[in-house]
Amino acid sequence: MMEIKSSDSQAKVKYSLIVLYGAPYFDKYIDYIQDLHDLFEKRGHPFEIIVSANGGGTVLKKRLPELSLNAAKVSAYEYGIRTTQTTLLQGALKASQGEIVVATECIKIITNTSFSQLLDHLDNGVDMACPWRQRRIESWLNRFQSKLFNRLIRWLTKSKLNDNNCVIKAFRREVGEDIRLHGSIFRFLHVPAEQHGFDIKEIACEHVQVLDKSGIYSFTHYLNLFTDLAALFFNTWFSKKPLRLFSALGLTFFLVGLAFTAIVFAQKIIWGLPIGGRTALVVALLLAVAGVQIGSVGLLGELIAFMHGRSKNEYTIEKVI
Amino acid sequence: MAPYLSIVVPLYDEEESLERLYDRLKEALEKLAETYEIIFIDDGSKDQTWSIIERLQKKDAKLRGIKFRRNFGQTSAMVAGFNLAEGRIIITMDGDLQNDPGDIPLLLEKLDQGYDIVSGWRKYRKDHFSRVWPSNVANKIISWTTGVRLHDYGCSLKAYRAECIKPINAYGEMHRFFPALASMTGARIAEIPVKHEPRKFGVSKYGFGRIFGVFSDIFAMNLIIRFSDMPLKGFTLCSIPFFVLAVFFGLLALAAGIYDWAAGKALFFIIVAGLTGSLAIHLVVLGVLAELVVETSDLSHTTLPEMTQKRLL
Numbered sequence: 001m002m003e004i005k006s007s008d009s010q011a012k013v014k015y016s017l018i019v020l021y022g023a024p025y026f027d028k029y030i031d032y033i034q035d036l037h038d039l040f041e042k043r044g045h046p047f048e049i050i051v052s053a054n055g056g057g058t059v060l061k062k063r064l065p066e067l068s069l070n071a072a073k074v075s076a077y078e079y080g081i082r083t084t085q086t087t088l089l090q091g092a093l094k095a096s097q098g099e100i101v102v103a104t105e106c107i108k109i110i111t112n113t114s115f116s117q118l119l120d121h122l123d124n125g126v127d128m129a130c131p132w133r134q135r136r137i138e139s140w141l142n143r144f145q146s147k148l149f150n151r152l153i154r155w156l157t158k159s160k161l162n163d164n165n166c167v168i169k170a171f172r173r174e175v176g177e178d179i180r181l182h183g184s185i186f187r188f189l190h191v192p193a194e195q196h197g198f199d200i201k202e203i204a205c206e207h208v209q210v211l212d213k214s215g216i217y218s219f220t221h222y223l224n225l226f227t228d229l230a231a232l233f234f235n236t237w238f239s240k241k242p243l244r245l246f247s248a249l250g251l252t253f254f255l256v257g258l259a260f261t262a263i264v265f266a267q268k269i270i271w272g273l274p275i276g277g278r279t280a281l282v283v284a285l286l287l288a289v290a291g292v293q294i295g296s297v298g299l300l301g302e303l304i305a306f307m308h309g310r311s312k313n314e315y316t317i318e319k320v321i
Numbered sequence: 322m323a324p325y326l327s328i329v330v331p332l333y334d335e336e337e338s339l340e341r342l343y344d345r346l347k348e349a350l351e352k353l354a355e356t357y358e359i360i361f362i363d364d365g366s367k368d369q370t371w372s373i374i375e376r377l378q379k380k381d382a383k384l385r386g387i388k389f390r391r392n393f394g395q396t397s398a399m400v401a402g403f404n405l406a407e408g409r410i411i412i413t414m415d416g417d418l419q420n421d422p423g424d425i426p427l428l429l430e431k432l433d434q435g436y437d438i439v440s441g442w443r444k445y446r447k448d449h450f451s452r453v454w455p456s457n458v459a460n461k462i463i464s465w466t467t468g469v470r471l472h473d474y475g476c477s478l479k480a481y482r483a484e485c486i487k488p489i490n491a492y493g494e495m496h497r498f499f500p501a502l503a504s505m506t507g508a509r510i511a512e513i514p515v516k517h518e519p520r521k522f523g524v525s526k527y528g529f530g531r532i533f534g535v536f537s538d539i540f541a542m543n544l545i546i547r548f549s550d551m552p553l554k555g556f557t558l559c560s561i562p563f564f565v566l567a568v569f570f571g572l573l574a575l576a577a578g579i580y581d582w583a584a585g586k587a588l589f590f591i592i593v594a595g596l597t598g599s600l601a602i603h604l605v606v607l608g609v610l611a612e613l614v615v616e617t618s619d620l621s622h623t624t625l626p627e628m629t630q631k632r633l634l
Contacts, residue, residue: 197365197390241493244537282592289596293603296559300607300614302541303552305492307618314492315397319388320405321378 014045015119016098020088020167020186021053021060021106029106030059034067036104039112041070043119050096051076051106052088085167086186093176102170103186109133110168114205118170127198128171130190131205132163138209149225156233157191161202164188171198178316184228191236196316240305240314246298254291260284324383326350326357327408327483328425331398332416336368342418343377343384349422353429359384360402361416365392395477396496403487411481413499420478421516428480428513437485437508440471440500441478441515448519459497459535466543467501471512474498478515482508494534498542505546552615556608560601567598 017040019033033051040047049069053060057078064076077091089103100122110131118129136143146165153164169189179185179192190200238245261284267273275281328346332339343359350357363371363386374386387401399413412428414420424441431439446453456475464470474497485508486499495502500510548555574590 197393241534241538241541243541244493244534247537247540282589285593285596289600292563292600296556296604296607299541299544299556300611302544303549303611304614306541306545306549307614309492313397313400315393315401316390317387317401318390319386321375321386321388 012046013048013097014099015040015043015047016092016096016101016173017047017049018089018092018096018101018103019049019051019106020085020092020103021051021056022085029108030063030067032106032108033064034069035108035112036115037067037069037074039115043116047073048096048098049074050092052092053078054082054088055079084184084186086181086184089169089176089186090181093181096173099173100170101173101176102168104169105167107167108208109166110205111208114203115168117203117205118168121201121203122170122172125199126201128169128175128190128193128200130161130163130170130200130202131166131168132161132202133166133207134204136207152229153188153191153232156229157188157194157236159191159194161190161200163202164190183231184224185232185235187228188232191232195236197318198316240309242301242305243298246294246301250291250293250295250298252291253287253294257284257287257289257291260287322356323407323409324358325355325409326353326429327402327406327411328357328359329362329399329402329406329411329413330360330416331362331364331395331402331413332366332370332374333364333392333395333398334366334368334370335416336366336370336373338416338418339370339373340377342416342422345418346422347381349425353426355429357383358406358408360387360405361385362387362398362402363389364394364398365389394494396491396494399496399499400491403483406483409483411483411486413477413479413481413496415477419518420476421518424478424515425480427515428478431511431513432480432482434511435509436511437482437506438500438503438510439480440473440510440512441476442471442473442512443476443517444472444514446473446517448517459539462536463498463501463539463542466539467498467504467546469501469504469510471500471510473512474500476515476517493538493541495538495542497535498538501542501546505549549615552611553605553608556604556611560604560608563597563601563604567594567601570594570597 017036019036033049037049040049051060051064051074053076055078057076060076060078064074075095077095079088079091085105092103093101100119102119110133114131118131121129136146138146150162150164153159154161165187167187169186171189171193175189175193175196175198178196178198179189181189185192194200234242234245260280264273264275264278264281264284268275328350330342330346335342339361346359350359359381361374361377361384363374371386371388374384374388378384378386385405387398387405389398389401402413403411410429410432412425414422420441428439428441448456456473460472460474463474477496479499481499481503485503485506488506489499489502491499491502500508504510544552544555570590571594574587574594577587577590
């Protein structure tokens with residue numbers, strides 16, 4: 001990670017705004033940083049802005065000084081390789097000092113009034129404030145798939161939020177420090193935060209039309225979505241007890257295989273049908289073998305959870321007296 | 322100065338029973354010659370449990386409290402209690418008055434006989450039949466599979482030497498298996514009958530839904546206790562039946578080919594041999610990966626038994 005400009009150390013920073021700057025948005029949306037800077041300036045509390053960039057340091061070096069920013073409050077970091085938003089957040093979080101952290105992509109998706117409301121709720125003691133974009137200005141296809149996706153997330157993770165895919169995350173520092181940031185958890189930070197028992201509030205926000213955004217997502221987008229969901233589901237429920245998932249799956253495969261075998265043998269006994277060349281028997285065998293394979297992977301998972309999960313407490317403590 | 326005894330009590334919505342439990346605990350502990358501390362863990366209660374703990378703590382410096390952000394379950398609550406406990410002996414018990422604090426001296430007496438863990442046995446259990454019989458079946462299976470024979474794994478009233486229980490990484494719903502897990506440290510385990518009272522306040526937090534989870538945990542425990550220091554051996558043992566099947570069907574296929582016996586079935590035999598053979602290989606490969614997992618872990622099986630090592634001469 002290369003530091004472009006380091007901020008002056010400040011005594012008590014209240015807000016740390018972390019702007020995740022991805023390659024496709026270079027140059028185009030940099031004015032949004034100015035917008036956010038002014039918004040925080042108006043609040044009158046000490047703040048810092050950390051730009052965590054996925055490449056494109058040359059553009060940032062050139063463009064950031066062109067903005068009317070309070071230079072002492074702004075720092076920017078660039079990664080040499082293309083990395084995930086979670087990594088960008090992780091790096092910036094380490095460099096930040098604020099008691100309240102707001103992470104956002106460098107694209108305006110909610111109005112400044114709504115943005116301020118998120119901060120107001122955090123000021124009032126909520127651990128995490130999540131935007132719920134109202135009346136979304138998007139194509140019907142995007143709105144439909146977003147609804148579907150949100151329902152799926154709520155079902156898989158028992159999340160209580162209506163908008164699970166917003167890229168603005170506003171939380172108290174301890175939330176970011178308690179949760180192990182990895183993979184694509186950034187978008188779904190509220191899910192482990194809910195699991196850890198933090199006080200989360202969803203705030204109705206006014207959606208802003210995203211400029212130049214394509215209406216149709218690529219195949220990679222859906223592939224990422226699927227893997228993110230699978231990882232989220234597994235990490236939410238089974239990261240400490242993987243055998244429960246794998247044994248249930250393995251047992252299902254095995255029992256279906258057993259049922260096929262029973263049918264084939266019943267046909268042999270009742271109608272005298274030959275067994276040897278039956279496709280059903282091969283399918284039964286395949287299912288039984290798959291069942292054992294899945295179950296055995298669960299055993300390995302359980303061993304990993306036991307041997308390597310020691311440092312990861314399952315609980316979060318609010319108070320000790 | 323660190324106390325000799327740490328009493329760890331997980332609590333979840335126990336506002337009705339908590340003060341009575343505290344009084345009975347104090348009464349039993351004050352009779353002992355040993356110093357003690359009581360640790361109440363509020364496991365995300367929705368009632369007044371935490372405010373009662375705070376109130377009691379203000380007048381009793383020997384009482385400590387942990388408040389969880391939400392309900393994380395009994396295992397987590399106990400582990401949090403173990404982490405905070407400073408005593409050389411840790412005693413765990415339920416917060417619903419089903420365990421009698423008057424049994425604590427009996428546990429300590431048994432520990433003094435040279436044991437590292439003493440587990441309570443609710444010999445005359447006062448629960449409904451629907452709870453007792455699955456519990457009995459589970460106890461038998463756990464005893465049989467783990468090799469640590471106890472009548473009542475589910476009884477929360479247990480006494481541990483701190484060095485035997487603190488290094489154990491318990492997770493999920495594995496508080497039932499603490500004695501079996503602690504056996505990995507070479508702990509000497511005993512069981513004594515203890516009193517059991519029916520639940521007077523609140524409702525039981527257990528249900529049938531947990532039974533599948535318990536049985537899944539039993540298998541996990543079996544793997545961990547028996548094979549976590551030599552997983553390749555465990556996986557290889559599992560692969561042997563499939564290897565035998567593969568050889569058997571392979572020979573059948575060979576015979577079918579050479580002697581033209583069972584015409585048309587050779588392909589089927591080859592498929593079965595291939596599947597079972599690949600399954601055997603799969604298991605051995607998993608075993609090798611498991612060795613890597615153990616090798617790279619900081620939980621070493623050579624250091625665990627060292628914790629209970631005693632110099633004899």
